[in-house]
Amino acid sequence: MDYHKIIIVDDDSTSVFYAKDVLSEIFFSGEVLSFDKPNDFLIYYNDNKHLFIGKILLLLDINMPLKTGFEVLIEIEEEFDEESNMDVIMVTSSNLKSDIEKASRFINVIGYVEKPLSKKKLEDIFNAEH
Amino acid sequence: MQSTNQNIIVLDYVVIELLDSNIMRFEFTKDIIITMELTSEMIDVCKKLCPDRLYKSLKIIHHKFKIEKEVVDLFAGDIRKEMMSVEAVVLTTPALRIFANFYLRVKKPVIKTKFFDSEKEAVAWLLNN
Numbered sequence: 001m002d003y004h005k006i007i008i009v010d011d012d013s014t015s016v017f018y019a020k021d022v023l024s025e026i027f028f029s030g031e032v033l034s035f036d037k038p039n040d041f042l043i044y045y046n047d048n049k050h051l052f053i054g055k056i057l058l059l060l061d062i063n064m065p066l067k068t069g070f071e072v073l074i075e076i077e078e079e080f081d082e083e084s085n086m087d088v089i090m091v092t093s094s095n096l097k098s099d100i101e102k103a104s105r106f107i108n109v110i111g112y113v114e115k116p117l118s119k120k121k122l123e124d125i126f127n128a129e130h
Numbered sequence: 131m132q133s134t135n136q137n138i139i140v141l142d143y144v145v146i147e148l149l150d151s152n153i154m155r156f157e158f159t160k161d162i163i164i165t166m167e168l169t170s171e172m173i174d175v176c177k178k179l180c181p182d183r184l185y186k187s188l189k190i191i192h193h194k195f196k197i198e199k200e201v202v203d204l205f206a207g208d209i210r211k212e213m214m215s216v217e218a219v220v221l222t223t224p225a226l227r228i229f230a231n232f233y234l235r236v237k238k239p240v241i242k243t244k245f246f247d248s249e250k251e252a253v254a255w256l257l258n259n
Contacts, residue, residue, distance in 0.1 A: 087235055097224070104227035110235055112228050125232065127199045 001028065001126060003087075004054030008034040009041045009072065010061035010091070018116045019059055019091065025119050038067035042075055055085050059117070062092040062099055073106050080108045089125065091117050139175045143168070146175050153256055154185040154214070161194040169201050176213060186256045187217040190249060191226055202237060210240050216259045217243045218252035 006028060008019050016034045023032055035041035062069040069090060079086070089111035090103045103109045111125035138147040143162045147155045154176060162168070176185065217239070221227050230245040242259060246252040 100228070101224040104224035104231070107231055108235065109228055110232035112225070126236070 001026070001057070002055060003028070003030055003057040005031045005033065005052070006057045006059065007041065008032070008059045009038055009064075009069070010034070010059070011036050011064045011066075012061070015061065015091070015115055015117070018118075022117050022119050022122060026122065038064055038069075038072045042072065045076060049079070052085060055087065058086055058088045059091050060088055062090055062094050062103075070102055073109075077106065080106065084108060089113060089122075091115060137179065139179065141171065141175070144172065146172065146179065148179040148185070149188075151257055152180070152183070152185050153188050153253070154180060155188045155190070157190040158193060158195060163196040163198065164201050165198050166200055166204070169204065173213070184213065184215040186259070187214040188249070188252055188256060189217070189219045191219065192222045195226060195229075202233075206237050206240065208240065214241060216241055216256060218256050219243070219245050220247070220249050220252050221245055222247070 006023060008016050010016050010019070013036065016036070020032060020034070033044075035044065060069040060072060069092070073088065076086075086108055088106065088109045090099075090109060091113055092099065093115045095114055100112055103112050113121045113125070137149075138145065140146075143158060143160055145155075145157045145159060147157075149155050156172070219230065221230055227245065233239065234243065234245070244252075244255055246255070
């Protein structure tokens with residue numbers, strides 16, 4: 001995984017703990033940031049996007065009380081194109097077909113995994129074992 | 131391997147047909163894991179149907195489709211350029227579309243590649259490329 005930074009957006013602290021644990025298990029050496037409020041992430045993103053260097057991976061929860069993961073994606077979607085530097089993995093307790101369908105329409109969504117995130121699930125994505 | 135006519139070859143898991151305009155159509159007919167062995171088999175079929183020239187690839191995938199890492203790596207290299215000029219892939223499930231996003235963004239295909247929901251759109255795009 002050649003990411004410079006990984007950002008976790010999830011309101012559930014246990015899930016954030018699991019995700020960070022997995023990232024240390026795979027020896028991710030870049031910066032890891034987490035936000036429990038989607039709006040805090042959006043403020044951070046808008047204030048800092050011009051400063052981002054290298055690729056960024058966003059681990060994004062879908063079901064959050066203040067704003068869903070899809071609403072977050074819609075707010076930053078204008079920045080998404082084939083050249084954008086942000087990849088997104090939806091990490092969610094939802095396995096609703098409609099959510100997978102919705103996620104697949106965002107071109108930066110490269111993975112969809114059910115919680116809890118694990119090393120195996122992350123490796124399956126990056127080894128293209130779909 | 132069964133042949134029904136000189137432009138179609140039917141394998142256990144895929145039907146490969148050379149269409150007009152040099153389009154090679156692959157329709158995968160069941161859940162499959164693409165291994166190196168199956169890849170070699172399909173490459174042999176393509177060489178038989180379309181020797182000595184590049185084709186335009188049209189892949190139709192309705193079923194569960196996994197690709198072994200070695201095959202992904204192989205096709206991320208120059209071998210693809212030696213066989214086909216452009217590729218359209220028709221995917222009919224959301225999970226496959228997410229895989230397509232991953233493939234386009236992370237694996238960066240070496241030839242022009244685009245994903246579609248319908249075969250009609252895919253063929254139209256191939257004819258213009």
